[in-house]
Amino acid sequence: MTHDPLIPAKAGTQAEPAAKRKGRLGSRLRGNERGKNNLAVLAPYLWLALFFALPFALVAKLSFSHSALAIPPYAPRLDLSHGLTGLADFLRGLDLATYRRLASDRLYLLAYLSSLGFAGLSTAILLVIGYPMAYGIARCRPRLRQALVLAVILPFWTSFLIRIYAWIAVLKPAGLLNQALHLIGLPSVTLLDTNAGVVLGLVYAYLPFMVLPLYAVLERQDESLIEAAQDLGLTPRRAFWRVTVPLSAPGVAAGVLLSFIPMVGEFVVPDLMGGSRTLMLGRTIWTEFFADRDWPAASAVAMVLLATLVVPLVLVQRRRAALLP
Amino acid sequence: MRRGPSPFLVAMVAAGLVFLYAPIALLILYSFNASQLVTVWGGTSLRWYAALAHDEQMLDAVSVSLRVGLISASLATGLGLLAAVALVRGGRFRGRTAFSGMVYAPLVMPEVILGLALLLLFVSLKLPRGFWTVTAGHATVTLCYATVVIQARLAGFDRSLEEAAQDLGLSPARAFLAVTLPNIAPAVAAAWMLAFTLSLDDLVIASFTSGPGATTLPMRLYSQVRLGVNPEINAVSTLLIGVVAAGVVAAFLIQQGKTKT
Incomplete structure (x- = not known):
């Protein structure tokens, strides 16, 4: 964790060792805490990525597909069991129809x-x-x-x-x-x-x-x-x-x-x-x-x-x- | 010195409030109507409330809605609290713009689009649609409301106490729990209530993400409303309005009381 620019590590010049240590400790705490705040973002971030961003990518993908008599009712479907050819077939199936x-x-x-x-x-x-x-x-x-x-x-x-x-x-x-x-x-x-x-x-x-x-x-x-x-x-x-x-x-x-x-x-x-x-x-x-x-x-x-x-x-x-x- | 409103403004406010409340007042009034006909007054009666108690499908829908609301509101409030902490105190972390974009977009995004998007997600994940998919959907949509409410309070909180x-x-975590959380508790409670009411209220997201056996109250009401007006719907609606109004007024008073001290 880099030093937080907002918090001076050392206040004043009359730095006796104890105060110096305390100052450093203080800034390390702040740094850690900022790290924790960044950790706080993780859960909602992942949640929104899964339930908000990914679904919109799927809407975009599906809009380039065709309707088909199947369940679910569209084609092409991504079939990764054939590896890269599956992906290529899938991409070829998408168009603006x-x-x-x-x-x-x-x-x-x-x-x-x-x-x-x-x-x-x-x-x-x-x-x-x-x-x-x-x-x-x-x-x-x-x-x-x-x-x-x-x-x-x-x-x-x-x-x-x-x-x-x-x-x-x-x-x-x-x-x-x-x-x-x-x-x-x-x-x-x-x-x-x-x-x-x-x-x-x-x-x-x-x-x-x-x-x-x-x-x-x-x-x-x-x-x-x-x-x-x-x-x-x-x-x-x-x-x-x-x-x-x-x-x-x-x-x-x-x-x-x-x-x-x-x-x-x-x-x-x-x-x-x-x-x-x-x-x-x-x-x-x-x-x-x-x-x-x-x-x-x-x-x-x-x-x-x-x-x-x-x-x-x-x-x-x-x-x-x-x-x- | 603030001047009072002019007669024109008073009239506009009054007319606006009548416009907002007249249909609801009539709906409540007619839930006590003895007549089968929804627009003809046939005396006071509680028969539609009694009929409600025997409507298994309706009771089932109420129970589904309450459970979905409780779980999704708790999820949304927990995640919203974390998101608010990150947005208020996280500084400029990587991906902040994308994150705040995702947090705020559902506030105004048309529900039909959100519902469709969520449904496509569940289909491609091959998740069977039902109780849990509706709950996840509601948690996602109400998360942003919860974040906004908590964030406003957290931004105004004096950090030096913590x-x-x-x-x-x-420790920082304990200081947050012991000092900050009690201080922002009214906002957290309000966020939970808002999330719960929105979940209780939602038709569109639920219709897209629900499956057999998980019909929520609004879905049930919608299918009945499409068949026409019926006094039993008035009775359910009145109960729902009563519960929500009591909750909102309570939340409002809690917040007002806290800000004054």
Whole structure:
């Protein structure tokens, strides 16, 4: 273990032997400890390599394979019993056929575009609803603020599936919403099994993801900046747009990324609230996999989805500090 | 001096909370409905809770989910604690970027992709899918949440306390266990609870990685929901919401209490 540059081995020049020994001992302890901290990483590192990195390599591999009537339902399969020829045969069997198949089918392109469309529209709506909510909460008294934050977090912890299910009873053709509309003499609306229903479900499910990062930024904002802006003659409205909003940009970015990325691949909402013609990639992967048993196609769609999300995912990595409220 | 929220902001917060809670409130209300019809009120009754007690499949699913949750949350918290220590104190070790990438990516990665990837792993390892594959899957996904929660607390912990314990003769490992761990315990508890709830809640990962005989509660609920709304689902959901809400509020109060002192 090399010497830790942060810790001087020897403080001062009046080094009598005992203190010198102690200093060296101290730095050796630190060194050992750093070694231990590095050992701490080993277990989670190996775990993630096995259960996270390796599986993605397999998805990539499978996307270059073909579907076959076999168990598991794809070919070629790596057969190492023939040594290197097995590996060579395997590599020769891989190609871009599955991707070509996806590219030639309009349905996949539509699913891709509509996934981005659904996620984009829902993110915009989330921002419009979430920003005033976060700003309002940030302006409250501290005790009330805590209670309100908890109120926003609580649904995030409550089962996603159950929250979507709850909407079904509300939105059903003879459901509670239409009963209420009927009572006050308004015409009934159809939202369940429509694209509007999917947007509603996405906005509902991801609202906490938008509000919390926005709140984290707005709550920290220095009130005196607004006062200064107003002293300099800005109206409250202009001060808000010229000071508050630009300063909250990291929170906006975090909220947008945290909701947009998972929404693109969302499965439960389009499946339960969308109609049979609602196309989204998460659902496409699910159907290819479970209904059609076309594993290479499911993998290829997953790879395309990943490639699309790589840039936002890297942005999330970079801005992690701002993401965590 | 902080100005209070304007009437517009108050209205937005109120409307947002109504939007978040109204469907859940209705779901809970209708779990006590005597009528078979889920949207017609037929008086108060506990009959759906009684029916639940005799639904073997549902009870079985609850038991699978609880066991998966307990084991995967404990695994995730243990690994998350180690990962947090490495990220906060490990300095610049080799492969740090790749490691933190793997820790944080599952936070936002679409679940369908993770589920598919894990399933392909289990297939190529020729592992029979079932209880343990779901547990491993959940531990992997919730590991990152646990790490984030513990890391935040560990970064704020004053390290000189641990160093003092070492100066007084404790080994580094014992100093960590005796001084640091009790101090970050609320975060560790919160991390465990978060991991447990997420596991209890997950449909997508479980559907991909599960096999015969290991149907979790969300999988069971999903197959029933697809057939339509039914009051028994309302009853199960209400129980689940009650348990989770109680746990979250408790975890929140523990953390609040600790930060104030």
